[in-house]
Amino acid sequence: MAHDLGFWTLQALNALQLSMLLFLLSIGLTVIFGLMHFVNLAHGSLYALGAYFAASLAAVGGYWMGFFLAPVAVAGVGILLYSGLIKRMRKSGPMAQVLVTFGLIFVMLDLTRIFWGDLALAIEVPALLEGRLAFLGVEYPTYRLFIIALGLMILAALAFVLGRTQIGAMIRAGVDNDAMAACLGINVERLFFVVFCVGCALAGLAGAVAAPLLSVTPDMGLQILIPTLIVIVIGGLGSLKGAVAGSLIYGVVQTFGAVLAPQLASVLIYALLAVVLVIKPVGLFPAKG
Amino acid sequence: MFRHTALRYTVLVLLASAALFQAFTAEYFGLEILTEILILAMLVLALDIVAGFGGMVSLCHGALMGVGAYTYAMLSTKVGIAPSVAMLGAIALTGAASWVIGAICSRSHGIYFIMATLAFGQMAYSYVFEAPAFGGDDGLGGISRLDLSIIGVDLNDSRSFALFCLAILGAVYGASVLILRSGLGRSLSGVMHNEQRMRALGLTVWRVKADVFGLSGMIAGLAGALAAQHILYISPGLLSWTVSGEALVVVILGGLGTLVGPLVGAAAFVMLKHELSAVTTYWHLVVGVILIAVVMSRANGIFGWCEARWGARIDRRLADATGKHQPKEVMTDA
Numbered sequence: 001m002a003h004d005l006g007f008w009t010l011q012a013l014n015a016l017q018l019s020m021l022l023f024l025l026s027i028g029l030t031v032i033f034g035l036m037h038f039v040n041l042a043h044g045s046l047y048a049l050g051a052y053f054a055a056s057l058a059a060v061g062g063y064w065m066g067f068f069l070a071p072v073a074v075a076g077v078g079i080l081l082y083s084g085l086i087k088r089m090r091k092s093g094p095m096a097q098v099l100v101t102f103g104l105i106f107v108m109l110d111l112t113r114i115f116w117g118d119l120a121l122a123i124e125v126p127a128l129l130e131g132r133l134a135f136l137g138v139e140y141p142t143y144r145l146f147i148i149a150l151g152l153m154i155l156a157a158l159a160f161v162l163g164r165t166q167i168g169a170m171i172r173a174g175v176d177n178d179a180m181a182a183c184l185g186i187n188v189e190r191l192f193f194v195v196f197c198v199g200c201a202l203a204g205l206a207g208a209v210a211a212p213l214l215s216v217t218p219d220m221g222l223q224i225l226i227p228t229l230i231v232i233v234i235g236g237l238g239s240l241k242g243a244v245a246g247s248l249i250y251g252v253v254q255t256f257g258a259v260l261a262p263q264l265a266s267v268l269i270y271a272l273l274a275v276v277l278v279i280k281p282v283g284l285f286p287a288k289g
Numbered sequence: 290m291f292r293h294t295a296l297r298y299t300v301l302v303l304l305a306s307a308a309l310f311q312a313f314t315a316e317y318f319g320l321e322i323l324t325e326i327l328i329l330a331m332l333v334l335a336l337d338i339v340a341g342f343g344g345m346v347s348l349c350h351g352a353l354m355g356v357g358a359y360t361y362a363m364l365s366t367k368v369g370i371a372p373s374v375a376m377l378g379a380i381a382l383t384g385a386a387s388w389v390i391g392a393i394c395s396r397s398h399g400i401y402f403i404m405a406t407l408a409f410g411q412m413a414y415s416y417v418f419e420a421p422a423f424g425g426d427d428g429l430g431g432i433s434r435l436d437l438s439i440i441g442v443d444l445n446d447s448r449s450f451a452l453f454c455l456a457i458l459g460a461v462y463g464a465s466v467l468i469l470r471s472g473l474g475r476s477l478s479g480v481m482h483n484e485q486r487m488r489a490l491g492l493t494v495w496r497v498k499a500d501v502f503g504l505s506g507m508i509a510g511l512a513g514a515l516a517a518q519h520i521l522y523i524s525p526g527l528l529s530w531t532v533s534g535e536a537l538v539v540v541i542l543g544g545l546g547t548l549v550g551p552l553v554g555a556a557a558f559v560m561l562k563h564e565l566s567a568v569t570t571y572w573h574l575v576v577g578v579i580l581i582a583v584v585m586s587r588a589n590g591i592f593g594w595c596e597a598r599w600g601a602r603i604d605r606r607l608a609d610a611t612g613k614h615q616p617k618e619v620m621t622d623a
Contacts, residue, residue, distance in 0.1 A: 039400050088585065094400045095346050099541055099584045102534050106577030114571060226411060226530065233404045266415035273408040274393065281397050 006138045011255055013135075017144045019251030020151025024206035025224065026231040027158060027243045028199025034175040034238020034287045036192050038086060039094055041101035044228060045108035046200050048221030050074045050207025052112055055121040055216050063126035067208050074204025075197045082196050090192075105222065112218045120215035147209055154202070155244065162240055171195060175238050175287045227254075230269060234276050236283025245284055291342065291469035296599050297549045300592065304552055305459070312451045320447040326559045327454040328516050331461050333539045333551035335508035338465055340537070341546030342474065343501055344481040346403050349390060349410030351532030353506050356413055357383040357513025358523045362429045372435045372518075379514040380507050387506020392499035407530055414528040428524030432517050444518070454515055461508055465548060468504055477501050538580055543590045550592030557591065 029043045053073045054066035085104070089097050125143045132139045162168035173181040174188050182188045207220075214220060227250060235246025253272060257265035276284065311323050332354050339345040357379045364375035394405040417423045434444040437453070444450045468474050476497045479487045488494050517523050526532075535558075543554020558576075565572035588594035 033400075085581070085585070092584075094403065095340075096584050098346070098400075098403060099537065100581050102538065103577040103580035103584070106573040106580070110571040110574035110577070114574075222531070226407070229404060229407070233401070233408075237400075263419060266419055267412055270408050270412035270415065274405070274412065277397060277401065277405045277408070278393055281401055 009136050009138050010140070011259055013138070013140055013144070013148070015248075015251040015255035017147050017251075018255060019247040020148050020155075021206055021210055022224075022227055022231050022250055023151050023243055023247040024154060024202050024209070025228045026235070026247060027154075027240065028202040029228060030232040030235070030237055030239065030243045031171070031175070031195055032199045033232070035171060035178070035195055036090060037094075038090060039097045039101065040086070041098060041225065042081070042104035042108060043199075043203055044221035044223075044225030045105050046074050046078065046203040046221070047207040047210070047224055048112060048216075048218065049077060049108065050204030051211040051214075051216045051220060052116050052121070052207075053204065054208035054211045055123050056116075058123045058211075063123065063212075066123070066211075067205075070208040071201040071204040074207070075201040078197050078200025081200075082193060086196070105225075109218055109221070116218075118218065120217045121211075122215055123212045125212045143212060147213075150209065154205075155240075158240060167191075167194075172287075230273050233283055234273055236280075236286035238287030239285050242283055242285035242287070291466060291474070291548060293466075294596075296596060297547070300549050300553065300595075301462075304549075304556065305455075307556075308455050312448060312455060317447055320451045322559060322563055324447070324451045324454050324519050326556050327451065327458045328512050328519060329536070329539065329559060330458055330552050330555040331512035331515070332509055332536050333543070333555050334461055334465050334548065335505040335512065336536050337540050337546065337548055337551045338468065338508075339502055339505045340540060341548075341551075342469055342481065343477045343498065345391075345394075345406075345498065345502065346537070347406045347502075347505075348403055348530055348533045348537070349387075349406040349413075350505075350509050350536050351530065351534075352410030352413045352528040353383055353387050353509040354513035354516065354532070355417070355523075355525070355528030356386055357510030358517035358527055359417060359423060359429070359513075360510070361514035361517045362432050362523050363423070365433060366429065366431050372433060376435065376511070376514045380510045383510025383513065384503050384507035387509070388499050388503030390506075391502025392495060394502075395495035395498040407533075410528065410530055410533055414525060414530070417528055418525040423525075426525055428522060430522045432521045432523070434518045434521075450519070454519075457511070457515065461511065462548070462552075465508070468501070469548075473497065473500055538576070541590055542580065542583055544593030544596070545589055547589070547592050547596065550590050553592045554590060 025043065025047055029040060032038055032040055032043075050070045050073075053070040057066035057069050057073075081104070085100060089100055092100075129143045129146050131142055133142045133145055134140075135145060160168075162171060170181065170186050170191055173184070173186065174191055178188050210220075231246035231250050232243060233246075234249055235242030235244070249272070250269060253269050254265065257268045261268070308323065308327070311319060315323060332350060335353075336347060336350045339347055339350075360379040360382045361372075361375050364370045364378050365372050368375075370378065390406065390409045394402055394409075397405045418426055423429065434450065435453075437444055437449075442449050442453070444453055469477075476487065476492055479490075479492070480494055480497055484494055487497075513527070516527070539554040539558045540551045541554075542558060543552065544550025561576065561579075562572060565575055569575075583590060586594075588597065
């Protein structure tokens with residue numbers, strides 16, 4: 001089995017699909033951290049919220065309504081969080097931020113339980129994306145291919161915005177040196193706000209996309225949080241390149257590890273993280289030298 | 290450096306007498322809660338030493354406690370070593386493991402330190418979760434308690450076990466104060482306030498951090514060995530990062546860098562948890578809101594707030610007595 005080319009293609013696609021899901025989550029988190037020096041542990045809860053919104057909206061108006069409106073709704077929650085809590089916590093140390101957002105995880109966990117109950121919800125894959133597709137010599141579920149394509153599209157769009165447009169230049173300047181950027185007349189506060197909203201929307205999108213694959217449960221946010229943090233710490237905080245590299249490394253190690261060395265798989269990724277932190281304490285591609 | 294103030298002595302005496310009163314008067318359920326508080330108090334003392342006095346905010350102390358619990362359980366049930374030796378083994382192994390973690394993480398700061406310790410904690414968690422030798426996700430049972438029949442104490446009795454844990458907590462508190470007052474503890478405070486200055490003075494900074502982290506890990510390992518004996522059953526959930534997060538919450542609710550505060554926090558947290566979960570299944574929501582409120586208020590937890598108020602009162606009295614305003618006295622070392 002292990003010598004079959006189809007097997008490797010299949011696993012590579014699985015790895016890529018996991019990577020793209022993590023990329024959607026980690027890019028928001030990492031840019032928020034790079035720009036605002038804010039550690040948002042509640043990012044995973046926003047992802048869970050996205051899945052719940054998508055499940056509820058899909059029940060009303062079909063999958064695509066959930067797909068398009070869930071990110072908007074999550075961005076709305078993000079605006080509430082930003083104006084209520086995060087704006088005031090901006091200048092605090094990392095520990096205060098970790099604790100406040102840890103408290104937020106508790107709060108949002110129980111709020112989802114209150115609104116949606118403890119039972120797992122499920123969403124149907126839309127008719128358009130059902131079934132399997134022959135791709136590179138293997139039969140692969142269309143919906144998973146859709147996730148890969150979506151991740152690559154978002155990646156391309158973000159790379160274009162961050163690298164080629166004026167607002168991207170402003171964001172990069174803000175990550176690099178926010179005081180200097182403010183002196184040059186960039187409204188850094190508003191930039192923070194916009195980036196935070198986009199990050200929340202992407203987390204919501206990731207939740208909406210993941211909902212048909214996984215069952216929607218209150219603790220799905222906690223489960224995804226640790227992989228997301230590993231991705232951004234391996235990749236280095238604040239950079240698009242870091243988020244991409246971290247997601248790919250995580251996806252490949254996790255998928256191939258589970259197939260080739262099942263006993264070691266779960267330890268492997270943490271060991272890798274420890275090695276990266278020992279050799280390069282700030283990750284592989286940090287935004288600041 | 291850590292100092293005892295009149296307020297700290299008062300609160301310590303109050304806490305000790307409340308615990309003794311509870312230990313002698315409570316029924317079975319009350320004794321279980323008391324033991325839970327005492328064991329959590331040891332863990333948060335260990336965390337306060339590194340986080341409050343060394344600036345090393347660790348998210349692996351829950352996992353360290355789990356390592357202690359698993360070492361005790363494995364040594365006493367599978368290997369068949371006497372419980373007393375198994376306890377020493379648990380303390381030694383957890384201490385050694387956390388010394389290594391401290392040494393590796395000593396170069397990282399701030400959020401990277403938090404993440405690095407989180408990684409090590411999760412590594413232990415997933416290893417224990419997957420390994421069939423450790424019972425996997427079924428956990429391990431059949432654990433026995435320490436045999437103290439030589440001095441006529443039967444630890445299988447809840448009351449004796451609670452008193453035993455109280456005595457150990459007293460010893461742990463004393464040891465923590467000694468550590469913080471020793472040369473090592475003073476170096477640690479120096480490192481927290483200005484690492485470069487200490488390095489320039491010729492101190493091997495990573496050694497100080499690793500040594501203190503190792504000592505703190507020994508306390509966490511002891512707490513774990515006692516936790517295993519308390520519940521007589523252990524599961525990988527003990528090592529999960531949320532346990533470490535909760536320990537950090539307790540330290541913050543009590544008052545970081547005060548040693549006494551985390552004890553207050555442990556008592557408040559466990560009682561709050563039991564009271565709330567009797568009323569509602571959504572007790573996490575309440576704890577979360579309280580946590581956010583405490584951190585946003587910028588007070589250093591319950592005890593830190595009391596100390597600040599107490600300090601302000603002394604200032605006022607001094608100002609009244611001398612007729613001029615005194616500079617505000619800083620009561621905490623953190």
